[in-house]
Structure formats: C-alpha cells, structure tokens
Amino acid sequence: MMGERWLSQGYKIISFDLDDTLLMPNKRISKEAIEWIKQYQKKGGIVVLASGRDISTIIPYLDQLQMKKGQKGYIISSSGAYLWDLKKDTLDEFVSFSVEDAKAIIDGLLTQSNNCNPMIVCKNMNYIVKSQIYWKDKIKSFFMRCKRRQIRIIPTAMIESIKNHIEKIRVRFDESMDYNHCISNVDKAHYRLIERKHIDYFHDGIDKATALMKVLEKESISPEEVLVFGDDENDITCFENFPYTVAMGNAVSEIQGLAWRKTRSNSENGVYDFLVTNEVSV
Incomplete structure (x- = not known):
C-alpha cells in the first residue's frame, strides 16, 4: 500500500x-x-x-x-x-489565455471594482489594466520604464494589442468580489487563491x-x-x-x-x- x-x-x-x-x-x-x-x-x-x-x-x-x-x-x-x-x-x-479571454476576465473584475488593478502576467512584461488611464498613471508608467521595470499600465482597450504569451491574470484578493463570475463566459479557465493575498487565473491547461x-x-x-x-x-x-x-x-x-x-x-x-x-x- x-x-x-x-x-x-x-x-x-x-x-x-x-x-x-x-x-x-x-x-x-x-x-x-x-x-x-x-x-x-x-x-x-x-x-x-x-x-x-x-x-x-x-x-x-x-x-x-x-x-x-x-x-x-x-x-x-x-x-x-x-x-x-x-x-x-x-x-x-x-497553453495560454487568448487576448479575448483575458479581456473577458479583466472586464468581469473591473465591473465589480475599478480599483482592483488586475495584472496580465506575460513572459517578458506585466500589464496593470485600468478602465481609464489618468495623468498620474502615465507618470508612474514612465518612471517604471526609466527604472527598466517590466510593468506597464494600460487601458482595457489596449489588451487586444498584447502579443506576448499570457501566463495568468492576477488580482489582489477581496472577499467581497465574485471571482467565479469573471470566468462564467470563458472556456477552460480556473483560479487559485495564492498566499491568501491574491487570486491567479489560469487556462485549464496550466x-x-x-x-x-x-x-x-x-x-x-x-x-x-x-x-x-x-x-x-x-x-x-x-x-x-x-x-x-x-x-x-x-x-x-x-x-x-x-x-x-x-x-x-x-x-x-x-x-x-x-x-x-x-x-x-x-
């Protein structure tokens, strides 16, 4: 045995x-x-x-x-x-998320909270996605580039321009949010609570x-x-x-x-x- x-x-x-x-x-x-x-x-x-x-x-x-x-x-x-x-x-x-599936999950998150700051994690770059980009976001993004940090702040409209392999989508954990709702219209997706701090969404093949x-x-x-x-x-x-x-x-x-x-x-x-x-x- x-x-x-x-x-x-x-x-x-x-x-x-x-x-x-x-x-x-x-x-x-x-x-x-x-x-x-x-x-x-x-x-x-x-x-x-x-x-x-x-x-x-x-x-x-x-x-x-x-x-x-x-x-x-x-x-x-x-x-x-x-x-x-x-x-x-x-x-x-x-296997990774398509940009269409990534956008569907991000939209579901931002619909519940504009301040949840979901991040699309890719091989060589991470993208913090917001419904709207303000001047302070542009300044923050500029300084991250200057420091050579692999993070960009983008509006939801720019998700479809991402060409990198999408590993996962990460968002900080909030008990008030419905994380199942965000994948209700996405095939082959699941999520995990990591370190009791954030939620990671993955394609089912990962x-x-x-x-x-x-x-x-x-x-x-x-x-x-x-x-x-x-x-x-x-x-x-x-x-x-x-x-x-x-x-x-x-x-x-x-x-x-x-x-x-x-x-x-x-x-x-x-x-x-x-x-x-x-x-x-x-």
Whole structure:
C-alpha cells in the first residue's frame, strides 16, 4: 500500500514549492536545506523548483542550490505556465489565455471594482489594466520604464494589442468580489487563491502537475519515484496526482487533507526537518 512505503526508500525526483515551503518567512532557504539539496544532487537526485513565481524571481535561488545549465534540474514557473529544462537549456511554454479571454476576465473584475488593478502576467512584461488611464498613471508608467521595470499600465482597450504569451491574470484578493463570475463566459479557465493575498487565473491547461508530469516523461520516471513538497492552492493538482506528497505545517486545509505526510511549518525549517528525520535519499 502507498502509506506503507518506507520514507528512506529513494526518490529520483524531489519537487519543492518555494514561497512558504522551501523558503523561510525571510524569503531565504536555510543553510541546512541548501547543503542537503546540494548533496542530493551530487548523488544523482533531480531537483525541481515548482513555483507560482515567474522565472526571473526564481533564478537567484539557483546559484545557492548549485542548479546550473548543463546539469539535470528543472524549473516550473508561474504555476506551470513554463518548464525550464536546465540540462538542455530549453523552455517549454504551455497553453495560454487568448487576448479575448483575458479581456473577458479583466472586464468581469473591473465591473465589480475599478480599483482592483488586475495584472496580465506575460513572459517578458506585466500589464496593470485600468478602465481609464489618468495623468498620474502615465507618470508612474514612465518612471517604471526609466527604472527598466517590466510593468506597464494600460487601458482595457489596449489588451487586444498584447502579443506576448499570457501566463495568468492576477488580482489582489477581496472577499467581497465574485471571482467565479469573471470566468462564467470563458472556456477552460480556473483560479487559485495564492498566499491568501491574491487570486491567479489560469487556462485549464496550466498547472504544476501537468508540468511535473512532463518532467517525468523526459526522465522516464514514474510518479511513485517522486516526492512533492507544497503548501498552497496552486499545489493541489500535484497533491491529487502524485502519491508521495508532504504538506507544510502552514499549508492550507485542502493541501493538509490531500497530503501523504505532513511536516513542520516553513518558519520551523519544515522541509529540511522532514528530509533528515525520515532519512530521505536518492
């Protein structure tokens, strides 16, 4: 039976979520976890960093973990929108929203609140969308360009001019808003509450489990040879599709309910504690 598996039995792949999982509250990886992961890779283990972050904000952690181009390792970014194969240095892009669907979701959000400031997240640029653009928005957008920040403020009429691959649509969480209403007229769309702070809308073809299954296909590895750590709603598909999953002590209730095992919170170095206490190996 799945639950009777010895924890010390080897795992060829370990997938780590970042925020509130591998990362401690100060957004750093503990020295102990860094050293453990380095040794795991030296023994032939494959590390996957699976995050809701975009690639640019994941890259700073690669050097710490000695994850380099040319060696086995994978980055799943934007909750499954992209899969970066470090050994081959190739980037797989998964299905994205059309600009028509993006506009429908944005319109649904702005109809409920003109101040919700939804953001269209793309590969090389993010777009904050507003019903109307005022002079102060233009000034703010100008200074963001000067600082080379990859953010632009645009009116809804300009959504159709976006040519980039649309990863997701993000809006800050507000209990008064009806988030289901925004996708009632959009095929194949879903949303997740992330870090209890914002809502991310994705195309149904984008999720961490789909991207992680792609890794298994590349490596000819079965789901039973994978260990997954996570804490939030964008980890749910992995916890539903992989047998060996570990929920952080700070994880949302749905993740806790789906988990094979549980560990301490990220503030208590829960990932490292689980790996060492259970003698997890390759």
